[in-house]
Amino acid sequence: MLEVSHLSKKYGKYYANHDLSFRVSDGEILIMMGPNGAGKSTAIKSIMGLLRHEGWVHMDGMPTGKAEARRYLGYVPEMPALYPNLTVDEHLEFIARAYRLKDYKAYKEELLSRMELADKRKKFGDELSKGMQQKLSICCGFLPRPKLLIFDEPMIGLDPHAIRELKKMILELREEGKSVMISTHIIDSVEDLWDEALILKQGQILASVTRQSLAEQNTSLEDLYFQLTEGKEAEAEEARL
Helix, strand or coil, rough: EEEEEEEEEEEEEEEEEEEEEEEEECCCCCEECCCCCHHHHHHHHHHHCCCCEEEEEEEECEECCCHHHHEEEEEHHHHHCCCCEEEEEHHEEEHHCCCCCCCCHHHHHHHHCCCCCCCCCEEHHCCHHHHHHHHHHEEEHCCCCCCCCCCCCCCCCCCHHHHHHHHHHHHHHCCCCCCCEEECCHHHHHCCCCEEEEEEEEEECCCEEEEEHHHHHHHHHHHHHHHHHCHHHHHHHHHHH
């Protein structure tokens, strides 16, 4: 389980994140939504220990800044961070060694096949198209079979086949009891994937809702999102800020 408590990240006088508290339970898919500049990527980088921040973040009771906790985490960034002089196959071997994986070869081949990269295994990182780079980044995120896999805008740049396979793979993680966190501003891309949703604006959480609670209110996630970020409630919130 991921627990985030009073997470804040400040640049000068500006809060990119302000007092965020939430959790991602085992076997749960949580989506973090908000317009551009809402603070989604900053929150993810803070959770992953890539940014200094106020508050605390624990994975299974351990601070995520510690190596033991990071072994439970997987991360697929919005912009793939690949090594130009490593091949597709070498990227995955690098991840396997970094996580000290054993008996991973069959799973590696499965990932390459599902992302349609098996015939690209000898290509270098800088020889891949943007979409293929994203596919490789996804394979690297899945390979360690982390307890929590975090995605930042995962669907951008993917072709329809890869989007369909990625959605299947995410749901498979949930069936295995793993946790998934997805940051996006494209509601349609995650409409059928979530259990709980956080709606952010200006670095703050405006709402935390479950799929069940919205169904009981006969409200769609899209309607709630626009109501909070563009409707009267948003105007009142901005006036308060």
